[in-house]
Amino acid sequence: MPRDTYDLVVIGGGPAGLAAVRGAGHKGKSVALIERNLLGGNSQNAGSIPSKPLLRTARWYADLHNGEKFGGPSLRDIGPDFGAAMARMRRIRARLAEGNSAQRLKAAGVDVYFGAARFAGDDSIDASGQTLRFRKALIATGAVPSHPSIPGLAEAGYLTSDTIFDIPECPKRLLIVGGGPLGCEMAQAFQWLGVHVVIVQNEPKFLPLEERDAAQLLSDALARCGVEIHLNTTIAAVRCDAGAQYADLINNDVKSTIAVDRILAGVGRKANVGGLALEAAGIDHADAAGVRVNSFLQTSNPHVYAAGDVCMEYRYTNAAEASAAVALHNAFSPGEEKVEALTIPWVTHTDPEIAHVGFYIWEARRKGIPVGTITILMHDVDRAVTDGEEDGFVKIHFEDGTDRILGATIVGRHAGEMISVLALAMTRGTGLRSLAKVVFPYPSRTGAIAMAAEAFVRTRVSRGNRSARDLGVDPRPGIDDARKILD
Amino acid sequence: MNPAIATGDALLLERLQRAAFGYFMDYANPVNGLVADTSRSGSPCSIAVVGFALSCYPIAVERGWIERAQAAARALAALRFFRESVQSDAPDATGYKGFYYHFLDMKSGGRVWQCELSVIDTALLLSGILVCGVWFDAENSQEEEIRQLADALYRRVDWLWARGGMETISQGWKPECGFFHYGWEGYNEATILYILALASPNFPLPADCFASWTATYQWESVYDIPYLYGGPLFMHFFSQAWIDFRGIQDAFMREKNCDYFENSRRAIAVHREYARRNPHGYECYGADFWGLTAGDGPGNEELRESGRDRRFFGYTARGVPFGPDDGTIGPWAMLASLPFAPASALAGARNLLENYPRSVPQDRFSSGFNPTLCAGSGGWLSDGWYGLDQGLLVMSIENFRSDFVWKIMRRCLYVRSGLARAGFSGGWLEKENRSE
Numbered sequence: 001m002p003r004d005t006y007d008l009v010v011i012g013g014g015p016a017g018l019a020a021v022r023g024a025g026h027k028g029k030s031v032a033l034i035e036r037n038l039l040g041g042n043s044q045n046a047g048s049i050p051s052k053p054l055l056r057t058a059r060w061y062a063d064l065h066n067g068e069k070f071g072g073p074s075l076r077d078i079g080p081d082f083g084a085a086m087a088r089m090r091r092i093r094a095r096l097a098e099g100n101s102a103q104r105l106k107a108a109g110v111d112v113y114f115g116a117a118r119f120a121g122d123d124s125i126d127a128s129g130q131t132l133r134f135r136k137a138l139i140a141t142g143a144v145p146s147h148p149s150i151p152g153l154a155e156a157g158y159l160t161s162d163t164i165f166d167i168p169e170c171p172k173r174l175l176i177v178g179g180g181p182l183g184c185e186m187a188q189a190f191q192w193l194g195v196h197v198v199i200v201q202n203e204p205k206f207l208p209l210e211e212r213d214a215a216q217l218l219s220d221a222l223a224r225c226g227v228e229i230h231l232n233t234t235i236a237a238v239r240c241d242a243g244a245q246y247a248d249l250i251n252n253d254v255k256s257t258i259a260v261d262r263i264l265a266g267v268g269r270k271a272n273v274g275g276l277a278l279e280a281a282g283i284d285h286a287d288a289a290g291v292r293v294n295s296f297l298q299t300s301n302p303h304v305y306a307a308g309d310v311c312m313e314y315r316y317t318n319a320a321e322a323s324a325a326v327a328l329h330n331a332f333s334p335g336e337e338k339v340e341a342l343t344i345p346w347v348t349h350t351d352p353e354i355a356h357v358g359f360y361i362w363e364a365r366r367k368g369i370p371v372g373t374i375t376i377l378m379h380d381v382d383r384a385v386t387d388g389e390e391d392g393f394v395k396i397h398f399e400d401g402t403d404r405i406l407g408a409t410i411v412g413r414h415a416g417e418m419i420s421v422l423a424l425a426m427t428r429g430t431g432l433r434s435l436a437k438v439v440f441p442y443p444s445r446t447g448a449i450a451m452a453a454e455a456f457v458r459t460r461v462s463r464g465n466r467s468a469r470d471l472g473v474d475p476r477p478g479i480d481d482a483r484k485i486l487d
Numbered sequence: 488m489n490p491a492i493a494t495g496d497a498l499l500l501e502r503l504q505r506a507a508f509g510y511f512m513d514y515a516n517p518v519n520g521l522v523a524d525t526s527r528s529g530s531p532c533s534i535a536v537v538g539f540a541l542s543c544y545p546i547a548v549e550r551g552w553i554e555r556a557q558a559a560a561r562a563l564a565a566l567r568f569f570r571e572s573v574q575s576d577a578p579d580a581t582g583y584k585g586f587y588y589h590f591l592d593m594k595s596g597g598r599v600w601q602c603e604l605s606v607i608d609t610a611l612l613l614s615g616i617l618v619c620g621v622w623f624d625a626e627n628s629q630e631e632e633i634r635q636l637a638d639a640l641y642r643r644v645d646w647l648w649a650r651g652g653m654e655t656i657s658q659g660w661k662p663e664c665g666f667f668h669y670g671w672e673g674y675n676e677a678t679i680l681y682i683l684a685l686a687s688p689n690f691p692l693p694a695d696c697f698a699s700w701t702a703t704y705q706w707e708s709v710y711d712i713p714y715l716y717g718g719p720l721f722m723h724f725f726s727q728a729w730i731d732f733r734g735i736q737d738a739f740m741r742e743k744n745c746d747y748f749e750n751s752r753r754a755i756a757v758h759r760e761y762a763r764r765n766p767h768g769y770e771c772y773g774a775d776f777w778g779l780t781a782g783d784g785p786g787n788e789e790l791r792e793s794g795r796d797r798r799f800f801g802y803t804a805r806g807v808p809f810g811p812d813d814g815t816i817g818p819w820a821m822l823a824s825l826p827f828a829p830a831s832a833l834a835g836a837r838n839l840l841e842n843y844p845r846s847v848p849q850d851r852f853s854s855g856f857n858p859t860l861c862a863g864s865g866g867w868l869s870d871g872w873y874g875l876d877q878g879l880l881v882m883s884i885e886n887f888r889s890d891f892v893w894k895i896m897r898r899c900l901y902v903r904s905g906l907a908r909a910g911f912s913g914g915w916l917e918k919e920n921r922s923e
Contacts, residue, residue, distance in 0.1 A: 250664075365703075458711065
């Protein structure tokens with residue numbers, strides 16, 4: 001039986017929604033959560049959580065097959081056990097889901113309603129026939145896979161992030177449409193698990209929004225593990241024939257056809273705003289971009305907020321949770337925290353991983369900020385060398401003339417862990433000079449960040465006093481030098 | 488400096504430069520002026536190689552290797568061909584909208600390999616054409632015609648069309664599929680392309696196009712060397728084969744208190760440092776064995792070499808420090824560094840000549856040498872020579888010896904205008920403008 005009026009009603013039990021209800025509970029607010037499918041949302045059930053165990057098992061096979069790199073034998077005859085890998089993934093997914101169960105939420109004082117939600121007015125929501133009145137509401141319905149408009153694809157049938165982790169058997173050949181983070185992660189995982197993977201990307205590089213050299217290293221890594229790569233390529237049509245699926249590819253003027261067993265569409269996600277009757281509550285929204293919010297994550301209905309994939313440009317679990325905290329805070333203390341103030345790192349969990357936080361160089365330059373970059377190659381990092389994991393780099397972007405960190409990109413096997421150091425530094429306003437004073441463990445991969453900070457200090461201190469020879473550069477030839485050599 | 492070494496270097500450079508120039512006498516069609524992409528049998532013409540050839544003929548005259556009239560005849564043959572050849576959207580034309588297909592049949596001049604209408608290679612061709620337009624200044628009918636044709640060919644290029652609806656200029660176009668939907672991102676060899684496109688009297692790119700391109704630049708400190716990053720060395724050399732960037736700066740370089748010439752020197756230092764570190768453990772890499780760039784390679788395969796599993800590539804743009812690097816250097820790249828870092832360039836060239844003479848057959852540097860592959864039999868070597876490499880060497884050596892090509896292009900009004908529109912100022916650019 002619903003309360004007369006809830007302090008907070010949350011629509012959507014994914015990371016944003018769960019973070020909001022827990023936070024509201026800690027604040028002593030009365031809170032209801034409406035979820036129409038599975039608690040945990042995409043992250044728990046079809047995204048971050050299920051992909052990671054698969055990637056870990058896949059990486060284990062990759063290391064096994066390249067054992068020589070680490071001083072052991074390369075055991076290429078040991079084929080991957082796809083079934084065992086999937087079974088492990090499902091066990092882990094179930095174990096981690098327990099923490100977000102309805103029972104736990106109820107025990108914490110959250111009223112949980114399963115079913116569809118629709119706004120019934122400015123201050124009420126219909127949840128499967130029950131009317132929930134609220135003082136504040138939070139829309140956290142997340143995003144759903146976009147469907148590529150490729151002729152014949154729907155008829156042929158395809159997998160998405162919602163369904164790939166429940167496939168009953170291992171396909172021999174898998175076509176992945178889209179070279180974003182999901183597509184690249186799955187390409188590598190499935191290739192290492194014994195599938196012949198073809199990945200088609202309609203841009204010149206993978207991860208179109210990512211740093212160029214990072215995307216190049218990823219492309220090299222995918223090629224090394226055997227993925228068949230088609231960049232600058234679109235799929236003109238798909239059809240089925242005798243149990244196989246055929247895709248017609250176009251790369252400028254070059255046409256080809258490939259045969260595969262399954263197709264995974266990883267072309268991004270769009271906000272999940274369908275069926276919410278947002279108009280009834282006066283909430284502005286757009287189909288793909290989702291709910292329109294201001295810097296405080298407040299919608300056009302002043303008592304309704306939004307958080308997570310339904311309104312954020314960057315669709316990551318940590319962004320969802322962080323934005324939920326901002327929205328929750330503002331719901332009860334209006335106008336205090338801006339979402340733009342968040343420093344949100346993100347990671348593509350391929351091998352090497354690609355992690356980023358803050359500005360890209362082009363973003364800073366577009367804003368007219370003079371930017372420099374300190375680059376440390378992993379082949380100069382002792383721990384990366386000892387562990388045979390030298391592919392990658394640390395790039396830290398700073399505002400030229402200061403030591404303010406604008407952003408960073410890290411490529412390497414543990415980039416997703418390393419980026420936290422930069423996220424912390426940026427959140428706390430710690431510049432490179434202060435970072436250079438931090439003592440890091442040795443040998444460690446995070447030592448690369450220390451090396452970058454030290455390089456910054458070293459080159460700034462001697463800036464203007466360094467001769468060409470100090471830089472390791474030949475003296476600049478003067479007008480007479482050619483004559484001295486040649487005459 | 489030891490006079491003996493100095494004398495030895497002078498003779499060595501003369502010998503190597505002349506051998507490189509010989510490529511254009513050996514692999515050109517004197518009837519139409521086209522020059523082969525490579526020395527391999529059946530090689531088509533590369534229009535970029537023609538651009539280098541046109542720039543090298545005046546050098547050869549100055550050095551006394553060919554007569555002026557002979558150079559003029561070769562230049563005129565090429566310019567007449569490009570003026571009279573078919574310009575249309577038909578798939579077998581020679582060009583369209585003033586641009587030309589990257590590869591042409593050496594005899595007929597028609598498009599081959601279903602290649603792209605190439606914006607950058609047309610720019611390199613035009614650079615050579617403009618050299619001829621300035622240098623052939625004698626008052627006779629032959630050289631007057633060269634000047635007229637050079638001007639006409641440059642003026643008719645429709646750079647605006649080549650944007651293909653994008654903010655920046657596209658990389659190419661094919662009649663079969665239209666424009667490539669990607670342009671130029673990051674610093675690379677396109678500087679000269681932008682300079683020529685900005686200066687066009689008839690179809691000038693908007694000035695902010697250059698700024699849009701430089702907004703994608705990456706200024707990075709690698710091995711403590713701060714520089715404008717471009718992985719393969721040729722990116723740092725091509726535009727500077729023609730344009731003297733010493734002392735002139737655009738907005739980006741003013742912000743960084745540097746210039747593109749100095750930047751090339753730093754890029755060379757990064758390449759040498761990378762080779763010293765040799766992270767992949769390739770054979771022979773070191774302070775005098777370096778130079779990853781665009782060039783031929785062993786081919787796409789995975790092999791076991793020197794006790795490790797290795798992956799090799801064919802013709803590709805290898806680069807430092809992010810790769811790709813399969814152990815193949817462009818043997819010519821060290822010597823082509825001569826204007827920027829003469830000591831390193833000469834030390835590297837001598838290392839090859841003395842210890843790896845296979846990589847410099849008949850005194851001409853090959854396109855690719857990989858000592859790791861087939862290490863037991865002396866390494867893998869690219870077959871024959873590539874015209875681009877030879878042309879760049881002739882020009883680089885000459886610019887080092889006498890600033891020759893640089894001085895010519897400083898007199899080219901289009902180059903000065905393009906540089907000014909791109910925001911360059913200072914140095915010789917101001918002096919030249921003041922002296923007018």
